[in-house]
Every structure is written in structure tokens, then in C-alpha cells.
Amino acid sequence: MTLLRVENLAIDVARDGGSCRLVHDAHFSVDRGETLAVVGESGSGKSLTALAVMGLLGEGLSVSGGRILFGDEDLAQMSPQARNDLRGSRISMIFQEAMTSLNPVRSIEHQLIEGMRLKKRLSRRAARARALELLAEVGISDPERRLKQYPHQLSGGMRQRVMIAIALACDPELILADEPTTALDVTIQAQILALTSRLCRDHGVGLVLITHNLGIVARYAQKVAVMYGGRVVERASARQLYRAPQHPYTQGLLASVPRLDLPRDTPLRPIPGAPPDPTVRLGGCRFHPRCPRASDLCATEVPPFVTDGGHEVACLHSGSQSSKPKGAAA
Amino acid sequence: MASYMLRRFIGSIIVMWAVATLVFFMLRFVPGDPIAAMLADAGGPDEIEAMKRNLGLDRSLFVQYAIWFQNMLHGDLGNSIYGSRVAVTAVLAEAIPRTLSLSLLAFVIALAIALPAGILSATRRNTATDTTVSLLAFLGLSMPDFWLAILLIIVFAANLQWLPAIGYAPLSDGFWPWFSHLILPSIAIGTAFSAIIARMIRSSLLEVLKADYMRTARAKGLTPWMIMFGHALPNAMIPVITVIGIAFALLISGAVVVENVFAIKGLGRVLIEGILNRDYPVVQGAVLVVSAIFVFSNLIVDLLYGVIDPRIRLN
Ligand SMILES: Nc1ncnc2c1ncn2[C@@H]1O[C@H](COP(=O)(O)OP(=O)(O)O)[C@@H](O)[C@H]1O
Ligand SMILES: [Mg+2]
Numbered sequence: 106m107t108l109l110r111v112e113n114l115a116i117d118v119a120r121d122g123g124s125c126r127l128v129h130d131a132h133f134s135v136d137r138g139e140t141l142a143v144v145g146e147s148g149s150g151k152s153l154t155a156l157a158v159m160g161l162l163g164e165g166l167s168v169s170g171g172r173i174l175f176g177d178e179d180l181a182q183m184s185p186q187a188r189n190d191l192r193g194s195r196i197s198m199i200f201q202e203a204m205t206s207l208n209p210v211r212s213i214e215h216q217l218i219e220g221m222r223l224k225k226r227l228s229r230r231a232a233r234a235r236a237l238e239l240l241a242e243v244g245i246s247d248p249e250r251r252l253k254q255y256p257h258q259l260s261g262g263m264r265q266r267v268m269i270a271i272a273l274a275c276d277p278e279l280i281l282a283d284e285p286t287t288a289l290d291v292t293i294q295a296q297i298l299a300l301t302s303r304l305c306r307d308h309g310v311g312l313v314l315i316t317h318n319l320g321i322v323a324r325y326a327q328k329v330a331v332m333y334g335g336r337v338v339e340r341a342s343a344r345q346l347y348r349a350p351q352h353p354y355t356q357g358l359l360a361s362v363p364r365l366d367l368p369r370d371t372p373l374r375p376i377p378g379a380p381p382d383p384t385v386r387l388g389g390c391r392f393h394p395r396c397p398r399a400s401d402l403c404a405t406e407v408p409p410f411v412t413d414g415g416h417e418v419a420c421l422h423s424g425s426q427s428s429k430p431k432g433a434a435a
Numbered sequence: 436m437a438s439y440m441l442r443r444f445i446g447s448i449i450v451m452w453a454v455a456t457l458v459f460f461m462l463r464f465v466p467g468d469p470i471a472a473m474l475a476d477a478g479g480p481d482e483i484e485a486m487k488r489n490l491g492l493d494r495s496l497f498v499q500y501a502i503w504f505q506n507m508l509h510g511d512l513g514n515s516i517y518g519s520r521v522a523v524t525a526v527l528a529e530a531i532p533r534t535l536s537l538s539l540l541a542f543v544i545a546l547a548i549a550l551p552a553g554i555l556s557a558t559r560r561n562t563a564t565d566t567t568v569s570l571l572a573f574l575g576l577s578m579p580d581f582w583l584a585i586l587l588i589i590v591f592a593a594n595l596q597w598l599p600a601i602g603y604a605p606l607s608d609g610f611w612p613w614f615s616h617l618i619l620p621s622i623a624i625g626t627a628f629s630a631i632i633a634r635m636i637r638s639s640l641l642e643v644l645k646a647d648y649m650r651t652a653r654a655k656g657l658t659p660w661m662i663m664f665g666h667a668l669p670n671a672m673i674p675v676i677t678v679i680g681i682a683f684a685l686l687i688s689g690a691v692v693v694e695n696v697f698a699i700k701g702l703g704r705v706l707i708e709g710i711l712n713r714d715y716p717v718v719q720g721a722v723l724v725v726s727a728i729f730v731f732s733n734l735i736v737d738l739l740y741g742v743i744d745p746r747i748r749l750n
Contacts, residue, residue, distance in 0.1 A: 159654060161650065161653055161654060189656045189658075190656060191656065192653070192654060192655065192656030193654065193655035193656035193657070194656060197654060197655070198654045200647065200650065200651065200654075202647045205646065205647040205648065206647045206648055206650070206651045207648055207651065208648040208651070208652070208666050208669075208670070209648070209670070209744075209745075209746060210669045210670055210673075210743060210744055210745060210746075211665070211666065211669065212745075215665075216651075219655070219657065219661065219665065220655040220656070220657070223655075223656075223657060223658070223661070224656065255745040255746070255749065257745070257746050257749075258749070268651070271651075271655070
């Protein structure tokens with residue numbers, strides 16, 4: 106059953122009278138107990154999309170089109186109060202900045218139990234008991250002692266574990282994890298990712314795992330949505346995507362990261378050029394200036410999604426190897 | 436933390452000793468002779484000599500200092516060399532509660548205004564509320580306190596007759612007599628203080644509201660009240676407390692001036708009369724008390740840091 110379905114989401118930022126579109130067309134869905142990876146270079150609009158789902162877009166930013174269906178309600182149409190009720194209880198989020206996402210002057214206990222006390226109406230004692238369980242569950246030893254401590258007494262990996270515990274505290278249905286490991290040591294990264302995806306699977310929580318590293322998602326996600334320049338350009342199961350990436354951008358991304366399934370000495374080839382500047386108008390496919398297969402049509406035509414056995418791609422020249430144009434009608 | 440506080444405490448004592456010593460010698464280099472002032476035309480040279488011997492002023496400066504210092508350690512600040520030669524400690528015992536009542540009440544009123552004003556203007560940045568608060572704060576900062584004091588007397592005491600214009604009633608006379616005498620001077624002193632703190636809270640809050648942990652708090656779906664008082668303010672108050680410590684000094688010096696306008700015989704009045712009369716022991720005693728208030732309010736600020744910020748308390 107579909108838990109979250111983001112359709113044609115557009116996000117604008119207001120600037121000197123007018124507005125500038127930052128996210129053009131985010132489109133994906135995630136089921137209960139499933140992990141969806143949203144992958145793309147930095148600046149492709151992943152964080153904004155997640156914040157829009159949370160209803161936490163910053164000042165000047167707004168959802169200007171599309172739908173965010175949670176169950177059968179459109180979050181984009183909900184009142185701020187109703188959204189605040191959902192936050193923390195049915196949808197929670199884990200952020201990128203492990204070191205700074207916890208309040209430095211409040212104890213771990215306070216930060217863990219305040220949500221449960223508010224959202225689940227637990228007594229202090231019950232919330233505390235649950236907090237101890239949660240800390241144990243995210244792999245923190247000596248939870249009694251940790252509860253009394255403050256963020257500065259914890260390592261980065263430990264803080265991110267606390268954030269995961271906070272996200273799980275009220276038994277949410279959906280968790281958005283925005284690059285939860287980028288600020289951490291490489292050795293800790295895999296642990297945190299494994300922990301997050303395991304807990305979500307065990308608790309039947311839908312997980313949207315945002316990352317810029319296509320190399321790591323294979324192990325943890327069932328589905329992948331590839332985002333480029335504010336638009337989702339390819340959606341597939343993780344297996345399909347790795348075996349036969351269709352979009353030239355996805356292929357470029359895969360060639361630029363180390364992979365376990367290829368020989369060790371396979372050279373890494375970064376995608377030349379840089380992601381589009383959202384302030385500059387760009388027609389057609391947003392990837393065409395960097396695309397090795399781009400034709401004249403790509404600069405004018407926004408490619409529609411083409412589905413092939415659950416593998417969806419928005420490219421006029423998609424395909425594993427061939428560079429033969431398929432035409433806009435395909 | 437404990438050893439740090441001990442060091443700070445010893446440091447404070449040394450500062451107080453230095454201030455007291457400085458004042459002792461400075462007073463004696465101020466032109467003007469207390470005996471001449473006291474006896475005016477009435478005394479001949481013999482009487483002046485007798486008086487000086489009587490007061491110990493005929494000895495060398497360093498002997499005077501040593502005697503004064505030794506007595507001070509025993510809690511004896513000497514007697515006024517003026518009039519009925521009442522003990523300095525008695526003069527101070529009468530004055531201190533007045534000045535402290537005044538400053539503390541001013542402090543409480545100022546914070547009670549500054550806190551909501553600062554929070555409102557930060558959370559409603561660039562709205563009419565914010566502009567109004569900024570304007571009022573600017574006005575409050577630009578008005579000299581003695582002038583504000585006179586204004587308040589004219590409006591609330593003379594015209595409206597809601598409150599007494601001058602004087603003081605001790606708390607033992609009842610709460611209202613005490614309170615009613617202190618409201619106007621407290622506002623006169625506290626206004627500038629309040630303006631400084633409100634602006635400080637605003638800018639500190641604006642900084643804190645951008646922090647990552649504030650986004651975490653919002654992601655928990657907490658109520659606006661929990662977000663402000665549970666997460667934003669405890670962080671925003673850390674730099675504000677430093678300013679409060681410094682601005683408290685402003686409050687005390689404000690009290691010295693405003694006491695004179697309202698004819699409250701607090702430390703300010705004692706100090707000024709003492710200086711005019713070259714009443715060395717009284718001035719020394721008053722300065723000692725004022726510096727003690729300064730030093731200890733700073734000490735309290737340091738303690739508060741530890742209370743509010745676990746990074747300090749636990750290191
Ligand atoms: N508040 C904002 N104002 C203007 N531009 C923004 C704002 N937030 C993000 N952007 C821009 O939107 C684009 C997408 O940002 P983001 O969602 O953070 O990307 P990602 O998370 O994929 O790295 C970037 O080009 C970024 O510069
Ligand atoms: Mg991001």
C-alpha cells in the first residue's frame with residue numbers, strides 16, 4: 106500500500122518581486138516498510154523536497170504545484186496546525202548535520218522524551234522507560250548514563266543514533282533521512298545506514314533515504330529515484346537501476362562512484378560540467394548541456410516518462426548503451 | 436567548575452581590596468579639608484589640631500590606611516567624621532536596602548518588559564511589531580534617566596496623583612507603601628536597561644532560530660511555546676546573560692542618580708553627601724559596598740552560565 110506519493114512537486118523561492126523555481130518536478134512514491142533512495146548530485150533539490158514533505162520549507166520557499174499524498178490526504182493542502190500534528194508523530198526526519206542537530210543545552214533525556222510526552226501523552230516515567238528502550242535499540246550502550254548527558258559529551262555517530270531514536274520515538278509511519286551520514290566517519294556511515302534501514306524495515310516504517318552517493322544505496326534501498334536539477338529523471342527498483350541504468354545522468358552517476366559489483370581497477374569517471382544554476386532559465390531536458398547523447402530536440406522538449414516493466418525514465422535517448430534517438434513519441 | 440568558582444571568588448575579593456585602597460588614597464588627594472569644612476569660621480588653629488588628633492587625621496597616610504584596613508577586617512568601617520559621628524555601618528545598613536530594593540525592582544520590571552519585547556520582535560521580524568519595539572527601545576536608550584524620572588513625577592505623581600512623588604517606605608510598613616514609592620524610580624532606572632536587553636534578546640534569538648537544532652525541534656511537531664521556551668530561549672539567553680551582568684552596573688549607577696531626584700536616602704545620596712562633606716569613612720564604606728555589589732553580580736552571572744550551559748558546567 107502506498108504510504109507517501111509525491112506527484113509533480115514544484116517548489117519556488119520568492120526573490121525580488123518574482124519567483125524562481127528550484128524544484129520542477131519531484132515524483133516518487135514509497136510504501137510501508139520500504140526504503141526509497143532519492144539520489145542526485147548536491148543541489149538537485151533533494152533536501153527541499155524532503156522539507157516540503159515535512160512542511161518545514163524555510164522563509165520565502167513555497168510549494169507551487171503538485172501533490173504530496175500521505176495516505177489519501179494531500180499534505181500540501183493541509184492547515185499548518187494539522188501538519189504540525191503529523192510531524193514527529195506520523196512523519197519524522199533525520200538530518201544531515203549530526204553534530205549540530207541536537208540542542209546543546211538540553212539533556213538527551215529531554216530531547217528524547219518531549220515528543221513522546223506531547224504526541225503520545227506519555228507520563229514522564231513511561232516516556233523515560235521508552236527512551237531507554239529506544240537508546241538500546243539504536244545500539245547505544247549504558248542508556249541510563251547517556252540519558253543524563255548532553256550532546257557535547259557524545260560522538261557524531263552517537264548523536265546521529267540519538268537522532269534516529271528521536272525519529273522513531275512516536276512510532277511514525279514515514280521517516281525522511283536527509284544524507285544522515287555525510288557528516289560522519291566513513292566507518293560509522295555504513296553502521297548508521299544499516300541501522301536506519303533495518304529499524305525501518307522491522308517497524309514497518311517507510312523510509313526515504315536521501316543521498317548523493319549512488320554507490321551506497323544498493324544495499325539499503327528497494328527503490329531508487331534519481332533527481333537532477335530539481336526533477337526526478339529515473340525511477341526503478343534498485344536492482345533494475347544498477348543492472349541497466351537508462352538515463353545518461355544515472356549512467357554518469359554510476360560511473361563516477363566506486364562499486365562493489367565491478368572489478369576494483371575500474372576507473373571512476375566523474376560527469377563533466379556542473380548542475381544547472383536554478384536562477385538561469387533552461388528549456389528542455391535539464392541535463393542536456395552535460396549530456397553526451399543530447400540532440401537539438403533535448404534543448405526544447407521536456408522528455409516525458411517512459412515506463413518499461415516498472416522502470417521509468419524521462420529521456421529522449423534513454424537506453425543502456427545505444428545512442429539511437431527514440432523520438433519524443435516513444 | 437568548583438575550583439574555577441573558588442578562583443573567581445578570590446579574584447573578586449582582590450578586586451574589592453584594590454578598589455577600596457584606591458578610593459582611600461584618592462579621597463585624601465582631593466582638595467579640600469574636612470576639618471575646615473566642619474568648623475567653618477568657628478574654630479581657631481588649636482581647635483583644628485585637637486579635632487585632627489581626635490579623628491586620627493594627624494598620623495601619616497600609611498598609618499591611617501593600616502588602621503582603617505585592620506578595622507575593616509573586623510567589620511568596623513569607622514564613624515562619620517561629621518555631625519553626630521554615627522557609625523558608618525549604621526549609615527550603610529539604612530541605605531543598602533533602599534538601593535537594593537530599587538535596583539532589584541528596576542531589574543525585575545526591566546526584564547519583564549524586555550523578555551516579551553525581544554521575543555516578539557524576533558519572531559515577528561520586519562513587521563510592525565518589530566519596528567514598534569525597535570523604536571521604543573531606541574527612545575528608551577536615548578532618554579537620560581534623571582530626565583525620565585522628572586517626567587514620571589510630573590505625570591504620575593503631580594498630575595494624576597497615582598503615586599507618591601518622593602521618599603521611601605521600608606518593606607516593614609507594608610508591601611504597597613514600599614512598592615508605590617519605588618515604582619517610578621524603578622521605571623526611570625530600568626528603561627535603558629530594558630531597551631538594551633530587549634535588543635540583545637532579539638538579535639541573539641534571530642541567530643538561534645537559524646540553528647540546525649531548531650529545525651530538529653520543529654520536525655518534532657512541538658508547540659510554538661515548547662519550541663521557544665524549551666529550545667530557543669535557553670540558547671539565546673547565554674550571550675544575553677553577559678550583557679545583563681555588564682548592564683547591571685548601569686542599573687546601580689542609574690540608582691545613584693535617580694535616588695537624588697526622588698529624595699531616597701540610598702547609597703547614591705550617602706555617597707554624594709559624603710563626598711561634598713569630605714566625610715572619608717562614609718565615602719569609603721559606600722564605595723566598598725557598591726564595588727561589592729558589582730563584583731558579586733558578576734560572580735552570579737558566571738554561576739548562571741554554568742546553570743544554563745552544560746558545556747561550561749561539565750568541563
Ligand atoms: N532558501 C533558499 N533560497 C534560495 N535557493 C535555495 C534555498 N534553499 C535551497 N536553494 C537552492 O535550491 C537548490 C536545491 O537545493 P537542495 O534541495 O538543498 O539540494 P540538495 O539537497 O539536493 O543538495 C540548490 O540550487 C540551492 O542552492
Ligand atoms: Mg541536501
